[in-house]
Amino acid sequence: MYKKPLTYALATGLVLSPMSLPVDAAKPAPNEQADHAFDNKVIKKISADNMYNTIALLSKQPRAAGTEGEYKAVQYIKSEFERYGYETELQPFTIQEWDGGSAAVSFNGDAFTGDVHTFNGSINGSATGSLVYVGLASADEVGDEVAGKIALIERGSFSFYEKIQNVYDKGAIGVIMFNGEGQSGNAFGYAYEGQDIPTVAITREAGLSLVEQLTNGSVQASVNVENAGPIDKTSYNVIAKKEPHPNKDNGQIITVGAHHDSVPNGPGANDDASGVAATLELARIMAKTPTDTELRFVTFGAEEKGLVGSYHYADTLTDEEVENMVAHFQMDMVGSRDAGELIMFTPDGNKNLVTDLGASAGARISGAVDYGELGRSDHVPFFLKGIPAALFIHAPLEPWYHSPEDTLDKISKEKLQNVAEIVGSAVYQVARPDTPALENARVAPNPADYDFDDRPL
Incomplete structure (x- = not known):
């Protein structure tokens, strides 16, 4: 038995049963005319310039979780939600x-006068011994000659774990990569x-210089790591809520989200200031739009650290909220x-x-959007709670992904x-006041054919 009224109504055939769009596209069906009318009501308000300007502001500096850059970003996002009139909180x-x-x-x-980086998870300690170059440190390259010595390793082809474990198993006392x-x-x-x-890690130039020195003779090396370890920091989710019209409240909740944090070394213009910009823009146009459904716009922190913020948010939802949450739309890298x-x-x-809603909306606007299988973003915690959720993203990804060139x-x-x-x-199709559970056939969206696409991210 379906407990969510919206899901139940759609499952009866309004959207979930795949059907073709009307063949006679030159003469829209009555449903389609109504769909385009409400699409235009939303679409005409959306401003790409607004979104672009938001990305320009957010991407001025990296926004890694727990940093000052992230905190500045969440304060800006919070102030924008509040400016639109939303009940807003930092979580x-x-x-x-x-x-x-x-x-x-x-x-x-x-x-050594160059920069030295401590590996995440490295123990504190010192080691001194002969330096031995083991290439990429595959199992075939590492022999007993590394015992009691410091291994010089080139990055690539194998995981950090494999490289370190291969030399550790043979008795190495330290690693420089x-x-x-x-x-x-x-x-x-x-x-x-x-x-x-x-x-520890050094630059490629410094490493190649050491490889050359080793071809001309032996090198004694020392490695020292002190005071390394985990520390607690604070990240944030930004949550904005819009209550439905009090006389038309159907008890349902829709969430729209993006993650505001970036990788530490990148400005994150596309990943994911673009998703945040789109979330803010939709919040802006929905702020004064009557709805029968509670809308929540959320930007998540610490996505780049393993979806920490979205898991935290999902875990704070009450059973009643989970029951009433009928859809989550996640936007990540959309620009x-x-x-x-x-x-x-x-x-x-x-x-x-x-x-289903996304494909139907896409068919009316620019062409039905296909679907695929992927976790790795903030739609996952909602899915695990039993909430219908999907990630909207462009794939394959751009070459600048997770780099300083994401500008x-x-x-x-x-x-x-x-x-x-x-x-x-798609959101407005659910939230508009004349579609409680999309039961009114006059405004039910036309189903759209859309296919599974085994496309890589």
Whole structure:
């Protein structure tokens, strides 16, 4: 038995049963005329320039969870929601951040003057011994010669875990790793429980210089890591609520979300200032629009650390809220000019209410949107609570993903506009006052054919 009235109504055939759009597109059916009327009511208000300007502001600096950059971003997002008239709150939660402490290396008694990065998870400690180069540190490359020595490793081809474990199993007492071809900097690396040797990273240039020195003779090395370990920091979710018209409240809840944090070394224009910008823009146009459904617009923190913010938010929902939450629309990376086409991902690869509404809205606006299977974003915690949820994203991803090049100049206003129109239209189809549970056939959306697309992210 379906307990959510909206899901039940759609399951009876209004949307969930795949059907073709009307063949005679030149003469819209009555339903379709009504659909376009309410689409236009929403779409005509959406401004790509507004979204672009929001991205420009948010991407001025990285917004990694637990940093000042994130806090500035959440204060801005909160102020915008409040400016639109929403009941708004910051929801703090604790995350663990790795503090690399201090790391130092020396070669042949001379202190290394370049930058040294401590691997996340590295133990504190010191090691001194001969340096031995083991290439990529595959199982075939690492032999007994590393016993009692410090392993010099090139990054690439194998996981950090495998590389460290291979030299650790052969008796290495420390690890110095440098970047692979085409990679810059040295802010990388994870060590794992049980890999009890100090582990650090240096740049590719410094690493290749050491490889050359080793071809001409031996090198004595020392590695020292102090005060490294996890520390608690605070990240935030920003939650904005719009109550339905008091005389038309159907008890249902819809959430629309994006994540506001970025990776530490990137401005995150597309990932995910674009999703935040679209969320804010939809909040703006829905603020004065009558609805029979409670709307919640949420931006999540610490998505890049494993969906921590969205899991926290989902875990704070009461059983009644979960029961009444009929749909969650997640927008992540919706503005890149260099990414592929729009797709709707669900964690289990099955259609649901959100994908049905999204496909129907897309068919009216620019063409039905296909769906695929993918977790890895903030729709997952809602799905695990039994709430219909989908991720709206362009795939395959752009080359600038998770890099310092994820900047404003790569943003497409056309893609921003298209996604905001589709999601806004789909949300309004549920929330408009004359569609309690979409039972009124006059305004029920035409179902759209849309297919599974095994497209990689």
